[in-house]
Amino acid sequence: MRTCVVCRTAAPRGTFVRIVRDPEGRLFVDRLLKAPGRGAHVCYDRSCLEQSLRRKAYNRAFEGPVAPMEAEALVAAVVAAIDARIDDRLALARRAGQVRSGGQALSSLEGVAFLLLAEDAADDSAERLIGRARTAEIPWIRHGTAARLGEVLGKGRRIAAGLTDAAVAAALDLDFERRNRVLVAAGTGSR
Ligand SMILES: [Zn+2]
Structure with missing residues (x-):
């Protein structure tokens, strides 16, 4: 402890x-x-x-x-550490075959446990994916750029990635919860 x-x-x-x-x-x-x-x-x-x-x-x-x-x-520095951890999880998940990325692979969210959506994804694509995630009650978050997401996944630009492993999804959920608690405005120093 x-x-x-x-x-x-x-x-x-x-x-x-x-x-x-x-x-x-x-x-x-x-x-x-x-x-x-x-x-x-x-x-x-x-x-x-x-x-x-x-x-x-x-x-x-x-x-x-x-x-x-x-x-x-x-x-x-703490946010950078969390972001690096998120990247590591995505890269590991990709190597384990636990990521689907790109419009076609995500035309159905069947089997997706967590949806990561680039902050610069076009509004209509983003709305569509978020709508599907909401309907299917899949946790989703907007994070990073499409270029960065593609790079982490060893591909070209990717606007979205669906994580199919429940344990990875839970770990990402915790990473993003921590990220929010660190970035939240507390008195002074909000951004
Ligand atoms: Zn404390």
Whole structure:
């Protein structure tokens, strides 16, 4: 079990962002939870992230000085880590044959457990896919560009990807929930 350096919530380590410190005292997000040495844990939560810096929680956790960091930079680093994890999941799912992408492959959402739709997908295509997802009660989200989605899937531009594995779908659901909790406006610093 680990404990958030701000709110003291205790939970298994994968529940938290793990922050590590380099020899110069700079803070980094340990995305793969594998960096050696001491780590500090903080909730995937905008308020806990902001307060961790304001309350100097890392100086205490690491028992020494840490380089100053803006809350926005920490939030951006956590979001980048989540996005990289999402990309990894998509690439792995593709290799496992658990992704259908492109208009034809998604003309039916039969067997799709999670629908990812590019933010720059044309309105009519997006509306159609979202309508089908709603009817079939499939969770969906708009995220990234079609170029990026295609790149992650090792293809050309893709406006949508349907994930067919339930475990992958659940993991993506959690990734996006965390992403929202980190990006949500909390007092100052909204975007
Ligand atoms: Zn917390």
